[in-house]
Every structure is written in C-alpha cells, then in structure tokens.
Amino acid sequence: MRGLCDAGRLDDAVHLLYSMLRRISQKGCDADVVVYRTLFYAICAVGRVALAEHLLAKVLLKGLRYPRRRRAFRPPELQGRSLEDMKRIIDDALVSGGVRSLASYKAMVEELYAEGRVGHADKLFDEMIQRRFRPPVSMFEAKIAALCKEGRVEDGARVVEVEMMERDCVPTVRAYNLVMDGLCKEGKATRAVGYLDGMDRQVGCVASKESFEVLVDGLCSEGRFLEATRILERMLRRRYWPQSAIFENVIRGLCSSGRSYEAVLWLEEMISQGKVPQVDVWTSLVSMVCLVDDLVKSSLFWDVLEHEPTYC
Template sequence: MAFSQSISRKSFPFPPLFTKTHSISSSAPPISEDSLVSAAVSILKHHRSKSRWGHLRSLLTASKNNHLTSSQFSQITLKLRNNPRLAIRFFHFTVQHSLCSHSLLSYSTVIHILCRSRLKSQALSVIKSAMCVFTETHEQNTAIPVAILEALIKTYRVCDSAPFVFDLLVKACLESKKIDLAIELHEMLKSKNVFLRTDTCNSMIELVSKSRGCFAGYDLYRNIFDLDVDKVSKKQIGVKVVSPNVNTLNVVMVGFYREGLVDKVDEVWEEMERMGCVPNLYSFNVLMAAYCDDGRMEEAMRVWEEMENKGLNRDLVSYNTVIGGFCGVGEVVRAEEIYREMVMKGIESTCLTFEHLIKGYCEIGDVNLAMLLYEDMYRKSFSPESSMVNVIVRALCDKNEVSAALEFWSMAAKKHEAVMKKENYESLTRGLCQQGKMEEALKVQAEMVRKGFEPNSGLYDTFIDGYMKQGNETMASKLRKELLSKQMS
C-alpha cells in the first residue's frame, strides 16, 4: 500500500511500513516528501502515545535528509490543528531531538494553531522561544520580533488563526522589556488596519509610564488612541476609531499619581468623564490616594462620599487610604472613626492599617496608644516594616523613655529583623549618655558602627559630656584626642 493512500483505522492503525512483518532496511529507497508527510500524520494521529515517537524517529531516519524541513513540519502540524496539544508535543519532540530545520514560518504555524484553540500561555511560550532561538534574521537590521510578525502575517490565513496572536507577540516584547519594539509592532499593525486589544495597549502605556515617566506614558496613550485627531478627520481619512476604556485612564492616572502630580490626576479624571468612561472603584481609590498623599483631606472625603453615592462598596484599599490620609495630617481621631467603621463593615485590618494608626499616634506624641496598637498588631501575627519600628523608637526617645525604646528595639530586631536608622542610633546613644548609662551607650554605638554608620562629632560630644558627668576625665580626654585626630585626617 502506498504512503499517499489513506489508511482506515479498522484495517491498520499506522502505515504498513511499520507493521511487525516489515522493517526499514538501510538499502531501502528514500521516502518521497508527500509520503513522508502522510506517514508522519498517520503515526501521530493513529498510533498509541507510548510507541508513537519511536516509530516517528524511525520514519525520519528513512527519509532523504534524516529530518524534516520547515515546510514539511508545517504541513504535518496543519493537519493536527484540531488537536493542538498533540501539535505542541510534536513541536517539542522535533526540537528536543533535532529532527527539524525549524524556521520562523514553522514556529508561526505552531503559534497560530495554539492561538486558534485559545491556548494563550503555550502560544506565548513558543513566541518567547522563537525570540531567543532566532538571534539573527536573513534580512540585516531586522529585529527578531519584527521578523516574527512578518512570519505570523504570512501564515495567518492558512492556519485560520485568532487576532490576539499579535497581542501575544507584543506582550512577549513587553515582558522582555523591549518597549521600542512593542511600539514599533503596534505601529506596523496599525498601518495594516490591525488593532491591538485595549488591554495590550494599556500594558504598553503602563510599562512606558513606569520606565520612562508619566509624561512619556501620557504621550503614548494619546498616540495609540489618536486623541489628537478629531473624529471627523478620522472618518475623512479612513482611520478606525479605537477608544480607550476606564482601565486605560486608570493606568494614566496612576502614572501621574506615582510622581506626585495631583493636578494631572485631576485632569485625567475630568478627561475620563468627557469620554464617557464610567470610573470604577479602582479609579476612585487612585484619585482619593492622590488627595490623601497631598494632605487634601476635604477633597479626599468628597471622593469618599461620591463613591457611596455611585453605589460602590468601599474596599480595604479605600479604608486604608483614608486612614493613612488622616493620620498623615495629624487627625488621628478621624482616622480611628474610619477604622471603627471598617471593622463594623466586617473588613479585616491589614498590617498597613495598624502601621498608619501607630505612626499617627506617634506623630501626635501618644506613644502609649501606639504601643497598645502594636501589641494588638503583634497578636494578629503581623510583622511591621522597619519604618514603623523606627517611628516608635523615635517617639519613645522624644518622650525621654530611652530604656523602653532600647528594649523595644532589641525585641523588634529579633522578631521582625527590623533595621534601625542612623538617627535613632544617635538618639538612643544620646539618651543613654544623658542618663549616665555609658556602658549601654557604648554597646549601641558599637552596633551602629557595625551597621556601617560612622559617629559624627556631635556623638563624640555626647560621650564626652557623659563621661565628664561621671568624673571620668581619662575617657573624656581620650575621646577628645580621637575626635581631633579624625577632624585633622
């Protein structure tokens, strides 16, 4: 029976070449290209999975070149398009055993077949693999992602692919931090009247904002959505109108918020309303955070009330944002009111909730309440940031409770691996010297040096004064000489 003939499942599960009564002879004539493709497809489709791969290798050994060409691989894979998982296994098998001279076109075939079955993560993985494998292209000065795009366009229709295949290519560039190439691909596709999904565009804008600044992100946003061309002109020149969504505007707002440009956040909010984009909970939280960080609590509470009027349920981020805002301006009582409302709503506190309140009480000098909150926080198994530990140490030192500050610090360093600031080392040392506890002060100062903080002249003066109060002229004189030597060196 010839290879080109179809094989019935009832008669033979695979070509006669591989029945027990036949074997491949080294003197057998080479298999033709058409027969090779047909035989490989039959083995892959009808053979049992355990022996499939061994027979496939035997088939390729008997072929003219002992391996598949890129074109042959694509022909075989296209016949497996309704079984994409088998297609990807076949692809990995040929790569693992070097059984195919793969090209960008054969990679593209696999990518399209995975996309048409909505296997996005696998398709993305193959795209990334292609970007690594093909470090050079036949055309000089052509970047690999651009070459991959050209190959995907060539094979798109024959593979009956899905449009988001181009989004995956751009996503691969973004994840590889190839920003300029991602933008170039977008422009190339746009020139062919192929438009990326809005969420892909949002990812581009977000990455540009983070890496190149909020204004670069804003410019890209306006360019992607043709916001500097009015709708009438777009229709006249035949430009497709693609509109941003609320998540696009959120990304732009976050870019300005990250750099502290509250007025720009306001402008984007107004732009959102002009475009008819309905702000979501995330939008309100970003606007409110911008006001809170800027100390504009009256405007933040206006947003807070508007959220309720819009029927939006405030979440943990909303509450933590407002609590932090009130603590930041010293209105801890208001922050406590919001905290109690949060608890009544059944929203669980986080480490950040406690840190806001603790820092707030420390700032207004109520260290006792701050310590009570810390104990409550610790009971809930939260581990505070070093910044919060430093705030408590500083507040205790300011209250002249140096022993309590030292005890708290020793505990926090062990339990939370907290790192103390230089200023707090100096405050502890100064306080202990003033109390005449010179030995403890020396231990703190030694720890400070081990952490890489060199003592300044003010700290030397503190020790000298401490020893003078004890009547220890010898140590005071020794420190004066050491300080003078440092100043002259």
C-alpha cells in the same frame, strides 16, 4: 498626559485623548479617570471651558454602553463656575457619569486623598459603598494618610479601629504604621506602642522594620529613652537591623539622662553591626564620662576634708 499638560502642550494632549476614545468605548473610563481629569483641569485653568465641556461630554458618552442611557444623557455644565467647582463637577462626572466601576472609584478617591481633598474623597467613598462596591485596603490606607497629614490622627485611628473592621477589612502593617507615625508626631508615642502590641496579636500582620523605627524615634523625642531601648530590643529579636541614626538617638538620649552603662552597651551593639557612630555620639559619651569622673573626684575631696584632723 500629565507631562504634556505640565509642558503646556494642551493641543497634543487633546489628540492623545482622542486616541484613547476607542478604549473608553470598550472598557468605560475605569482607572483612567485620573488621566482624563488632568487634561480637563489644565484646559479649564487656561480658560478654555467650552472645550473642556465638549471633551468631557465625549468621554462620558463613549463610556455609556447602553442606548437608553445615551438618550437620557445630559452633559455637565462648567460655564460660569469657579475653578474649584469645575474640578468637583469633573471628578463626580467621570466616576458617576459613565459606567461605574470599582477601578474608577478607587483611582479617583485615592487621587483626591493624595491631594488633600478629604471632604470630596469621603463623599465619593460613601457613594461607592452605597453602590455596594467593596473598598480595597489601599483606599483605607490613602484615607488614613490624608487624615494624619491634616493632623486628624484620632480620625485616622478610628478608620483602623472601626471603619476597616465594619467593612470586614483587616488592617495592614502600613495602616498601623501611618497611625503610629501620626501619634508619635503628636507626642503620643506610648499610645502608639499599643498598636505594635495589637499587630503582634493579629494573625497575618507582622510589624515591619519601619514600625519599630517610628516608635523608637517617637519615644526618644519624648525623652523616654529606656522605653525606646525596650522597643529596640524587640526589634533586634525580630532580626531587623536599625539604621545608624536610630542607635545614635538612643545613645545620645541615654548619655543625656546619665545612663552610662546602657549607653556603652548600645554603642557596642552598634559597632558589632559594622556601623560607625557620628563624632557627636562619641562627644556625648566622653562628656558623660568626664562628668562622672569630676563627680567622683569631688566626692573624694570632700571625704578627705571630713576626715582630715584639725589643729589648734
């Protein structure tokens, strides 16, 4: 359906929809709501609003399984609305106008979060909960991802710490990773480390390789290179092998802060895993060694001057 709409073949897409009407009458709209909305959006975008109204009414009537509800059915009106208003009406009608199901709510809400329409997604999310549907973990993850993408990391953290707990939904590794990544991008890597500790305390939630890499990158970007090495050590104890870029960031950072001994140790660890450092990593190490060598020579020179006898 999406491919036909993107190609502008709306008439073929309409024929495809007609072939799906029997499925709708048997199962309701269900998770296919996101398929139908694609077509309705495309038809409205080209100005064929009357056709969109007709097809939307047909889909909704097929999804109404009980005669009493059919008699009370009133098709939604799209004429005279802005495109954004038409989209909102279509979304609401597809989820609430037919036979309501967890699958249709889940599909629509996750799609809206992915599109960045957080306010509308939240409205349908709350409506779903009021109708006593229990939201799956994936819906919370979609919400966290959307909030973090908008820069609302604190709201995303609240979803993990409060909303999921209130719904007896155990936070997943992906949920934690999304919040940690958002915090690191805002320069709050130290706080993000606390979520790693929280995962260690939570039964059945084991930090992933991505969890550690996000934290190491975040700490390095803030210049906290020694803290980054401690996270890297925890990562290796879990037998997660970092990418070359992770090692290189740490080594460059240690070189820039004059930690030559630690930098060489992590270089050895990197090479022992069969990874070849980039040229600029070697350059950082050589520059640091040369700087130390110059400082040593300079120190010896002044020592000689201080102890050199003076002649009158």
